Amino acid sequence: MQCKECTESVEMLTNEHLRACSGLTVHEYAIRHHLPLETLLAPGQINAGDDNIYPQVTGSPGEPARAALLGLRWAGLVRERGALAEVPGEVRRLDLLLWLEDRLQDYGFRFCQEYRYADATHRVVATNFLRTRTTNLGRAGKTPVAVEPLPDFIQALAVLMAHVAEYQAGYLFMPFARAADGRDAAARLRQEYGIDCVELDAADTSEGVLLRTETVADAQALLHLMEGPLGAMPGARERFTAPMPEATVSKELVFDAAHFITDHPAKCSNLHGGRYLLHVQVSGRIDPVTGCVVDYGYLKRAVNRLVVERFDHHTLNYAAPELAWRSSTEMICVHVWECLVDYLPGLSGLRLYETSQSWCDYRGPSLAEHQARGTSPLLDHFQRLERPPKTGDGGVAPQRRLRAVAAG
Ligand SMILES: [Zn+2]
Structure with a gap:
């Protein structure tokens, strides 16, 4: 066959020949000339x-x-x-x-x-x-x-x-x-x-x-x-620094869950269940070596572990304290965003379908904003809830009185 790099006629293509004539290996040559390996290699190879x-x-x-x-x-x-x-x-x-x-x-x-x-x-x-x-x-x-x-x-x-x-x-x-x-x-x-x-x-x-x-x-x-x-390593620094086009990738995951909406005036206050469909979107620069914004496998593993495994076949109101009061699609999205952003700082959008006719689109804070602000006040009202204790006899609060008894 004829080597397409040096046009010489060779008995078979080998790494020895290619590395000497072009610096390539057979694998790279096959991709460069978009040819299947089976048409390039001798049976013995x-x-x-x-x-x-x-x-x-x-x-x-x-x-x-x-x-x-x-x-x-x-x-x-x-x-x-x-x-x-x-x-x-x-x-x-x-x-x-x-x-x-x-x-x-x-x-x-x-x-x-x-x-x-x-x-x-x-x-x-x-x-x-x-x-x-x-x-x-x-x-x-x-x-x-x-x-x-x-x-x-x-x-x-x-x-x-x-x-x-x-x-x-x-x-x-x-x-x-x-x-x-x-x-x-x-x-x-x-x-x-x-x-x-x-x-x-x-x-x-x-x-x-x-x-x-x-x-x-x-x-x-x-x-x-x-x-x-x-x-000093070929291609290593460019991976992180070379200007590259940006893109957005999405992964769709499902989980089956039950929930109820506390205080809802209509039937959503009843415990009911369904299949949730979650679209997770990540945007960013395309890595010149992997060809990806983020590996879909990593994206799927992260969402599975941080969200799906916690919610699937659970009652959302009890699976996460943040959702105990309201497990609306909007609240779920705000919470899911906070769960994911540490692992996916390129997170650029969530879409959550509760039914095929009802869904929520959400874009939350960047990781830096989330680090500065912490959990959204929307989610932690009941965690922060503190009322001044009722004063009983002599103005001593019940909690303080208990402690006084224990100490005395
Ligand atoms: Zn050659």
Whole structure:
């Protein structure tokens, strides 16, 4: 076949040829020329398995390699599978994976692209990895930290950010695979750099933690701090800083719930139930690497955990104190907005259908406004409710008298 990059005639397309003639891999070539992999690959290249020989490395890894490996471990990207350990890559960030291959040489990592026939989709799909022998990574995590100095914190954090951080509405989100690592990182950012992060529950793992910069200013300070290390990694800094078009995405979720409207003059004061349909809208810049404003999976997990799991098959008036008095669509929207905005600062609209003929559209405060003002007074009237106690004999309030008896 003829290589479309160099027009040379080749027996088969391989990464060796393509990387020499164009710097591309077969996977990127297939996308660039919009051709299915099965038309490019020779039969022997598909389902071939990994026939690379990974050498046993000797000697201690250098500081750049140690920091990069620590960042990948924090991000949960080092997967040990028996004799081999691997770091997955995405086709849109192969530059970054190849940069890491170079950075991680001391651990013996090598780039590997595999092509498999996927039965479910009836096509050949490619996956990209760095692989090495598990034994090359040492007994990481088990070695007492005092034996060697900790790897460079900023370099390690930059590697985590380049791979798994998300940028939404000016806030940075950083998932850590282990909560303890995330807490340590947050403490160091606060103590050493004055950058505050809040800790959110990780969306998909109970062991992890999701850090979010507390404010937009904290995110700016973090990006400024990381300017050098992120700038050294291909595509890493542009992900957060390059101007990009904006878009709005929506997710529709349903929950079945009962409610009643206290004091309602008509039949809505009766307990009744139905299927609620919730549309959650998020707006923002399209991430140049993921191609998304926000991952639909993240959006769905966040709304499921923060809203649907609490409300589905419940009586709304009892499921949330904020709705005990009024569980109207409007009140539900104000409350749902407050539940979601910490996780979705790009939240730009909610639509809640109580029936197909009745719905509410709502747009609430930004995360910064919500942080400044707290819960809407609309929702916490009964939480704030305090009446001066009735004065009884001798002007001593019943509560105070009780306390006096207990003390005496
Ligand atoms: Zn070529």
